[in-house]
Amino acid sequence: MAMADDPAEQFDLAGLTVLPIPNIDNIAAVYTHAEERRAQLDQGPAQDTLIYYNATTAHLDALRSADPCEKYPGRITFFGDEIGLVFFRMPRPIHETAHLRLFLRINNIIVQMGLEGKFVATGSSEYKGTGTKRKEGDSGLLPKPPRWASNHYPTLVIEVGNSESLPRLYKDKDWWFDNSPPNLPQGDVRIVLLVKVYRQTKRIVVEQWHRSFYQSPTAKVIIQPHPHKPFSLHDSSHWVVEGAMVIPFQEVFLRPTQGQETDIVLTEGFFADMAMECWQRDAMV
Structure with a gap:
């Protein structure tokens, strides 16, 4: 080459x-x-x-x-x-904290709907794409049924970037969409959550991308230190969060909601707590 x-x-x-x-x-x-x-x-x-x-x-x-x-x-x-x-x-502790905190919150919300045992946490499983391509995500979620099989793609994937730039993370996002088209038996990835960590400015950006939205994220949340409060690892009120995030239930479970099931809502309070935990973990190393 x-x-x-x-x-x-x-x-x-x-x-x-x-x-x-x-x-x-x-x-x-x-x-x-x-x-x-x-x-x-x-x-x-x-x-x-x-x-x-x-x-x-x-x-x-x-x-x-x-x-x-x-x-x-x-x-x-x-x-x-x-x-x-x-x-x-080679993920740093803050990298692991970011995707695990986000996945565990989604997991807890789903369990509270009464869906425990109705999905699989895919973790960093390796997936084979078109041709010779391969990829491991950070976290993912696979509903069961209908996709309960060893190499079937998750419907939701989480990718975190630390030294990677946001444009580079977009290439990761495109990899999932391009290599899991709807006509493959493995099923298509419906949602990719990108988490970009800016260690110098203590800022975290979370973007939600859907297969049908290639031009701009469906939702974007920016978490950053409060401009008028001293930096704190112990008080979530010291974080400014621009917006909540709603993850459509149907995109994750491939069916409409039933009974007490709802879309998955990640609140501003959750993101503030997530940021505090990420930087606490970063300060420990």
């Missing part, structure tokens, strides 16, 4: 380090890179994603074979042999 002088610019990754993937016979070097990067993350701000170009399915298979635990060094997004770009995300 012909490569520009700066592969980061070619892949719309300006400001990030993008490396050629090691040769297959030296693929274990990726694990060395991962350990070095984890040490940097422990010491302070650093890129939390290893990004390689010229990658192929053979590289990924060799990487899995080289690891006795059969676990990649991070969550993977592979854009296929033709593009040759692979991401290995």
Whole structure:
């Protein structure tokens, strides 16, 4: 594959380090890179994603074979042999707190509707896209029935970005929509929730995207420190939240509501608490 002088610019990754993937016979070097990067993350701000170009399915298979635990060094997004770009995300604690806090709130609301046991938490399961593409999300939800099977796509996916830019997160969002079209037996992803963490300004942006809305998010919530109160990790009133978020029940469960079932409402109070917990977790490392 012909490569520009700066592969980061070619892949719309300006400001990030993008490396050629090691040769297959030296693929274990990726694990060395991962350990070095984890040490940097422990010491302070650093890129939390290893990004390689010229990658192929053979590289990924060799990487899995080289690891006795059969676990990649991070969550993977592979854009296929033709593009040759692979991401290995090594989530920071704030990254994990963001998607888990959001998923657990959605989970609790659904359980309160009496739907416990009627859905599956997909976590960071790997999904195979068109051709050779592969991806692991951060969290997801799969109703059952009708999609109870090993590799069936979730209806709702959560993706969090820390060092990734928001435009880069949009490519993750597009991956889910492009690789789970409605005519595939796995079923289509209906909603992607994007969470962008801005560590310098202590701001969090949450966007809800639907398959039918490619031009703009269906809903957007911005959470940021109060301009007239000192930064606080212990008082949610110190956070300003611009709006609540409503997730349509029918898009998640693929049927209309019944009885006490309602759309899933994430309130401003929830987002303020979520922000406080995220930055508390960030301050602990």
